[in-house]
Amino acid sequence: GNSVTQMEGPVTLSEEAFLTINCTYTATGYPSLFWYVQYPGEGLQLLLKATKADDKGSNKGFEATYRKETTSFHLEKGSVQVSDSAVYFCAWTDTGRRALTFGSGTRLQVQP
Amino acid sequence: DTEVTQTPKHLVMGMTNKKSLKCEQHMGHRAMYWYKQKAKKPPELMFVYSYEKLSINESVPSRFSPECPNSSLLNLHLHALQPEDSALYLCASSQDEGGGPYSPLHFGNGTRLTVT
Numbered sequence A: 001g002n003s004v005t006q007m008e009g010p011v012t013l014s015e016e017a018f019l020t021i022n023c024t025y026t027a028t029g030y031p032s033l034f035w036y037v038q039y040p041g042e043g044l045q046l047l048l049k050a051t052k053a054d055d056k057g058s059n060k061g062f063e064a065t066y067r068k069e070t071t072s073f074h075l076e077k078g079s080v081q082v083s084d085s086a087v088y089f090c091a092w093t094d095t096g097r098r099a100l101t102f103g104s105g106t107r108l109q110v111q112p
Numbered sequence B: 001d002t003e004v005t006q007t008p009k010h011l012v013m014g015m016t017n018k019k020s021l022k023c024e025q026h027m028g029h030r031a032m033y034w035y036k037q038k039a040k041k042p043p044e045l046m047f048v049y050s051y052e053k054l055s056i057n058e059s060v061p062s063r064f065s066p067e068c069p070n071s072s073l074l075n076l077h078l079h080a081l082q083p084e085d086s087a088l089y090l091c092a093s094s095q096d097e098g099g100g101p102y103s104p105l106h107f108g109n110g111t112r113l114t115v116t
Helices: none
Strands: A003-006 A011-014 A019-021 A023-026 A032-038 A044-050 A056-059 A062-065 A075-077 A086-093 A106-111 B004-007 B010-013 B018-025 B031-037 B044-050 B053-057 B064-070 B073-079 B087-094 B111-115
Touching: A003 A086, A011 A019, A019 A106, A023 A032, A023 A086, A032 A062, A044 A062, B004 B087, B010 B018, B018 B031, B018 B087, B031 B073, B044 B064, B044 B073, B053 B064
Parallel strands: A011 A106, B010 B111
Antiparallel strands: A003 A023, A019 A075, A032 A044, A032 A086, A044 A056, A056 A062, A062 A075, A086 A106, B004 B018, B018 B073, B031 B044, B031 B087, B044 B053, B064 B073, B087 B111
């Protein structure tokens, strides 16, 4: 069945470092892909999304490109801040599905 | 500020207690969800309501009983819980069922439940 696999964390970076969090998907069709972020003590928030191959989602300096050839949707940011410290979840859904399914999550810690 | 409001923020209950979690949204969304999140794990879907009717029950034990009194409110009634039910319970809503790209999920900040 369809699924997403994320890199394990925690990922620890210094402020202004480049961030990549890997997410790969397994799908028989063409799922929609998402990144959600969960800040400490809060619920999840949609960060960005993409619905088809070569789509690029972007928000708050984060980007992810839906790459069909590598079945990936890696999250990137050029210069992270301490305030980006959170847990990041890759997620997917597909036509006809009635709910979103989340990957295992990757904790990001940014040190000053 | 989150647009989905959950109360209470924290709840401690014994295994013989009966309690309820509440969730409210005023965005006109027609789908509402309960998720359970254990520490360092992703949210796991429990229930989905669409147009105030139960659409999905992910084989959740009957000690969890959802209720959708109207399109803005979602409750989760708890009875005879076990310590392993301790978790963060998240409510979410979306314009339409599914949480797809044109109807993303909006989450509340959750209720931290501890069962003693």
